[in-house]
Amino acid sequence: MRTASGDARAMRSVPLPATEPVAASSDGASAEASWPDFEAFVREAEPRLSRALAAAYGFEDGRDATAEALAYAFEHWARLQHVANLPGYLFRVGQSRGRRRRQPVIFAVAECTDYAFEPGLPQALASLTQRQRLAVVLVHGYGYTLREVAELTGIRPTTVQNHLARGLARLRSRMGVTDGT
Amino acid sequence: MAPDLRDQIHALMEHGIQPVATVDIASRQSGRSSPFPAIEARPGLRRKRTVVVAAGAAAAACAAGLAMAQLGGSGAGGTRPARPESAVLTAAMLRHLTAASRLALAQSGRAVVTSREVLGGKLQQTGTDDITFDGRNWNDSFTVSTPAAAEQPASRESAINRVVDGRAYDYFVAADGLAWYHEVGPDAVANLAIPDPRALLRELAPAARFAEGGRSVLAGVSVTKLTATNVRGLPSLSSPDIWPAGTISALSIWVDGHGVVRQVTVTGTQIDHVGTLTSGKAVRHQLARFLAQVSALERRDHLTRAQAMERVKFLVVGHELRRLYIPGFKTETDVTTMTIRFTDIGQPQVIRAPADAIRVYGRG
Numbered sequence: 236m237r238t239a240s241g242d243a244r245a246m247r248s249v250p251l252p253a254t255e256p257v258a259a260s261s262d263g264a265s266a267e268a269s270w271p272d273f274e275a276f277v278r279e280a281e282p283r284l285s286r287a288l289a290a291a292y293g294f295e296d297g298r299d300a301t302a303e304a305l306a307y308a309f310e311h312w313a314r315l316q317h318v319a320n321l322p323g324y325l326f327r328v329g330q331s332r333g334r335r336r337r338q339p340v341i342f343a344v345a346e347c348t349d350y351a352f353e354p355g356l357p358q359a360l361a362s363l364t365q366r367q368r369l370a371v372v373l374v375h376g377y378g379y380t381l382r383e384v385a386e387l388t389g390i391r392p393t394t395v396q397n398h399l400a401r402g403l404a405r406l407r408s409r410m411g412v413t414d415g416t
Numbered sequence: 417m418a419p420d421l422r423d424q425i426h427a428l429m430e431h432g433i434q435p436v437a438t439v440d441i442a443s444r445q446s447g448r449s450s451p452f453p454a455i456e457a458r459p460g461l462r463r464k465r466t467v468v469v470a471a472g473a474a475a476a477a478c479a480a481g482l483a484m485a486q487l488g489g490s491g492a493g494g495t496r497p498a499r500p501e502s503a504v505l506t507a508a509m510l511r512h513l514t515a516a517s518r519l520a521l522a523q524s525g526r527a528v529v530t531s532r533e534v535l536g537g538k539l540q541q542t543g544t545d546d547i548t549f550d551g552r553n554w555n556d557s558f559t560v561s562t563p564a565a566a567e568q569p570a571s572r573e574s575a576i577n578r579v580v581d582g583r584a585y586d587y588f589v590a591a592d593g594l595a596w597y598h599e600v601g602p603d604a605v606a607n608l609a610i611p612d613p614r615a616l617l618r619e620l621a622p623a624a625r626f627a628e629g630g631r632s633v634l635a636g637v638s639v640t641k642l643t644a645t646n647v648r649g650l651p652s653l654s655s656p657d658i659w660p661a662g663t664i665s666a667l668s669i670w671v672d673g674h675g676v677v678r679q680v681t682v683t684g685t686q687i688d689h690v691g692t693l694t695s696g697k698a699v700r701h702q703l704a705r706f707l708a709q710v711s712a713l714e715r716r717d718h719l720t721r722a723q724a725m726e727r728v729k730f731l732v733v734g735h736e737l738r739r740l741y742i743p744g745f746k747t748e749t750d751v752t753t754m755t756i757r758f759t760d761i762g763q764p765q766v767i768r769a770p771a772d773a774i775r776v777y778g779r780g
Contacts, residue, residue, distance in 0.1 A: 277436075281435060281436055282435070284436075285433050285435060285436055286429060286433065289429060289432065289433045290429070294432040294433060294434070297433070298433070298434055298436060301436045302436045305436060342428065342432055343432070351423070351424065351427035351428075351431070352424035352425070352427045352428045352431075353424060356424055356425070356428050357428060357432075360425070360428070371425065372425055372429055375421070375422050375425055376422060376425030376426045376428075376429055377426060377429070403421075406421070407421070410421075
């Protein structure tokens with residue numbers, strides 16, 4: 236109605252009240268509970284999401300997908316905080332973001348002199364299918380149960396087991412590893 | 417080297433995974449539907465305002481580091497490697513900047529909006545809006561100046577619009593004299609139409625291809641100027657009450673070292689058809705249009721004819737006014753330049769309900 240770009244009803248040269256300028260100061264803000272809840276959720280769920288999405292899309296894009304998924308949760312927190320399997324839900328949100336990239340999975344590691352893994356491992360992992368990588372990394376690398384991976388990724392436990400077996404076989408083949416782990 | 421494949425996989429993943437912190441989450445807020453509503457306070461953020469603002473600053477710093485790295489500057493803080501040098505910000509860089517800015521300005525701050533409108537080479541109007549906001553509370557102290565013209569003297573008009581806890585107040589000269597008025601009624605707050613300068617941040621589309629335009633200092637803060645090199649890539653600004661009407665012909669932003677937009681300058685250009693209401697046919701046409709608007713308002717908002725006519729008068733001031741003129745007599749180019757400077761970013765603002773405001777119904 237009345238802005239600098241369009242005045243309205245009759246106004247004259249009005250002396251603005253000297254006592255009314257808005258001053259900055261700290262004031263007590265109304266309490267809301269959702270932000271602390273969200274922070275707690277992030278602390279709990281972020282590692283799982285980061286690992287799963289990094290396994291699926293590589294370190295860089297996985298991190299992006301994790302941030303996107305958690306940003307989605309941040310934005311829709313009021314609605315989402317009561318979702319039963321929220322990490323699983325957000326994993327799919329992250330997947331939908333990750334799919335847009337359509338880039339090869341890259342497990343790029345910084346140069347270091349003391350690798351705790353075979354130099355060929357990143358490339359060998361990248362050669363697996365996405366579900367095989369998820370199963371191998373989460374179950375074999377992090378010790379998740381098949382059910383935990385199934386809940387997170389929306390895949391049946393038996394299917395996770397199948398991908399795990401095939402992925403490990405392929406990984407060992409690529410790396411020439413014969414140990415039974 | 418770990419011989420066990422299980423340990424190797426774990427080591428590789430732990431070596432490569434970088435945790436996602438809340439600052440990274442917050443920096444992803446761009447492009448979403450109204451993450452930071454203008455009037456309505458965002459539930460869950462207010463209590464933790466300082467945390468969020470701090471997070472915003474950190475996210476902004478990260479964004480700035482990335483942006484500066486891309487622009488070949490010396491910004492610090494980015495964890496990712498600099499991408500190939502280019503003078504044009506990528507979509508991701510721009511999203512980072514706008515997200516960091518919107519986050520930093522999500523709860524409170526101040527924006528000074530100055531505008532200058534030139535029609536056919538002649539200054540038509542200048543205006544200043546000094547806007548402060550803090551959650552649901554807003555204050556717009558504005559001044560509109562019009563230079564002397566052949567038929568009227570120069571004028572300078574000022575007033576204050578204010579919203580406190582969902583209640584509308586304004587300070588101006590009315591029938592009761594110069595005073596604070598407390599406007600009541602279903603549309604009292606909406607009718608104040610306090611512009612939200614942050615809305616412009618949503619319009620910074622990557623397709624505009626923002627390129628670095630040099631460094632400068634604004635209010636003691638070192639800033640980098642980014643100019644849209646393809647203004648046709650910008651979406652059409654849809655709030656003529658706030659932004660210059662017409663086609664955006666220039667847009668620049670100034671970004672500080674934390675990636676927060678400190679200033680925006682936008683220029684709108686439109687062709688006006690200037691004439692006078694002397695043609696009987698044109699008068700009838702415009703009168704019919706006016707009455708149609710009145711009737712629509714009567715039905716939509718359940719107003720009386722007088723109320724609706726008063727409302728339409730408001731609707732046709734400013735940019736809309738010229739549409740009442742007859743097209744075809746003469747065309748002139750209207751150029752409006754608006755500068756928005758953000759200050760007190762994230763700083764709490766105290767906006768109080770004025771004491772002794774005169775309660776009125778339906779003025780607005």
